[in-house]
Amino acid sequence: MTLEMRPRLTAGPGSVVVRILAVSVRANAPRVWQDPASGHPLPTPCVPGFASLGRVAEVGPDATVLESGQLVFFDPHIVGRDSTDAVYISGFMEGFNAESRRLSRCEWRDSTLAEFARLPLENCHPLNEQRLLGDIKDGGLGYSLDDLTHLFSMLIPFGGLADIDVKAGDTAVIAPATGRYGSAAVHVALAMGARVIAIGRNATVLKQLNDIDPGRLSTVQMTGDVIRDTEVLRATAGGQGVSAFWDMSPPGAATSTHFTSVLNVLNRGARISLMGSVSPGVSFDYMQIMVRALAIKGTWMSTKEQTRRLLGMVETGVLPLGARAKMGAIKKFNLQDWGEALATAAAEIEPGEVVVMP
Ligand SMILES: NC(=O)c1ccc[n+]([C@@H]2O[C@H](COP(=O)([O-])OP(=O)(O)OC[C@H]3O[C@@H](n4cnc5c(N)ncnc54)[C@H](OP(=O)(O)O)[C@@H]3O)[C@@H](O)[C@H]2O)c1
Structure with a gap:
């Protein structure tokens, strides 16, 4: 894995460009991303990644709800628009059939361990920022971005x-x-x-x-x-x-x-x-x-409806997050320190999150 500069991305029909704020690093990520025999096939070379939080930077012409500046949760479970047999776990694992390989090796190959990512519109779930990050005295839940990273696990x-x-x-x-x-x-x-x-x-x-x-x-x-x-x-x-x-x-x-x-x-x-x-x-x-x-x-991953329901459970307050819910520590790393993030994720198997904040 190497860190490189690439040209700025642009959104097209069906896609959205997101400024990535936090990306999840899983316990098996070092193996998945660095060992070709991990059993997690990936369309190399690619930008790795996984579940992420970000802010919409640009929307494609067919976006109906998403708009620039919006806080979103990226669900990495990408499913073919013309076949549900095509599955790509963005930046983490391509599926096992030809349809999945077309999905992962072309348009959506690059994922979110980056400052910006171009992602399928339907995988970026808008978050109610006012409710989640707003002050408790104003009817908000008073969370920080760190608290929201618990959604990753x-x-x-x-x-x-x-x-x-x-x-x-x-x-x-x-x-x-x-x-x-x-x-x-x-x-x-x-x-x-x-x-x-x-x-x-x-x-x-x-x-x-x-x-x-x-x-x-x-x-x-x-x-x-x-x-x-x-x-x-x-x-x-x-x-x-x-x-x-x-x-x-x-x-x-x-x-x-x-x-x-x-x-x-x-x-x-x-x-x-x-x-x-x-x-x-x-x-x-x-x-x-x-x-x-x-x-x-x-069950492999979660459906879009389940993801939306989970976010709803957090936004309504039924599922509390962070220290108030006695959740584990958040270990945060800069993009430049991706190596340290991977080593930490693999070595420390415990409650909490390991995240890169590009
Ligand atoms: N279905 C899906 O959509 C999906 C998605 C992502 C990941 N996965 C799979 O889920 C698996 C678990 O992921 P993870 O990130 O939670 O792994 P992990 O962080 O490595 O957690 C491992 C857990 O398993 C326990 N464990 C380890 N070795 C064990 C053993 N020999 N006997 C009993 N318990 C043992 C550990 O507990 P102690 O060591 O404390 O006992 C720990 O609680 C991965 O293999 C991953 O591929 C599935």
Whole structure:
């Protein structure tokens, strides 16, 4: 990766040029962006990037709502306008078919780890700046731009949580809850009304999570002993049992026993969301799924409607952000310090955000 100067971008039909204010750097970004064998194919050379916040600099002739100066949230899940089979996770991963490669290798190749980016109009969601950044005494929520960067880790987990319809009355297990996506999923599931059981191996982070909502959140440390973990989960769930299970395990967790321990405590008819990257596959008990009528749903990213709904949850105040919601620290880097940002994102797997602010 190198930093270079390029000519100023211009917007055309269907696009918008955005001055990037903050771009998310994920735990696996160094591998994805620097290792051609990462399993995340990219249309190299390209400008990498991912979920971002920015201000509209120029709109194309067909923009109907977006206008110059507007604060926007960029959802990197780009879907073909003429085929939903074409998918490009902007600056992060091209899809696996010819349609996706046409999408990623041509018009939308370059992403947001830059001062300016030309992006699809429909992926730039306008934010209610007055409400989000406005003073509390004027009816605003009093957030800073830093607070809004917590949306980066919530966006994708929300896709899975929404797909299995997590809601008030549910008891939802979130696994693993100790990383950036997992801890964000805990906050989102609580805001969706569920009672949450956050599980993971890291006792220190689980202890920090405990403070988020002592009323509706419990944490359980996974030990790898299926009988013991099942018993503790069952006791924690109590009479209500567990009606939803959200999982976003990384490849390293392929042999983790938490899948079995959680399956053991699911209620009849429970819904399961699988969002991780466990490429060798996970062995779920066929008979348990059949007899207990479990529903399993896989989710890649989130839909436009889900993204809009998540932003609405923040704008209405249902989903609080930042220190007041006991969210993790924001680690910020200049564009010139992208190398340090990547190293930090990979080394420090914990709640909070790692962002480059170009
Ligand atoms: N479906 C989608 O749309 C989508 C989108 C983005 C990413 N993903 C995938 O989701 C996965 C997770 O991403 P992430 O950024 O959250 O990863 P991450 O930040 O590396 O988080 C890893 C989490 O997994 C836990 N973990 C690590 N090794 C484990 C093991 N051997 N057994 C049990 N738990 C383990 C960690 O907890 P402790 O080490 O504390 O136990 C931590 O909570 C990635 O592999 C990514 O490819 C999916």
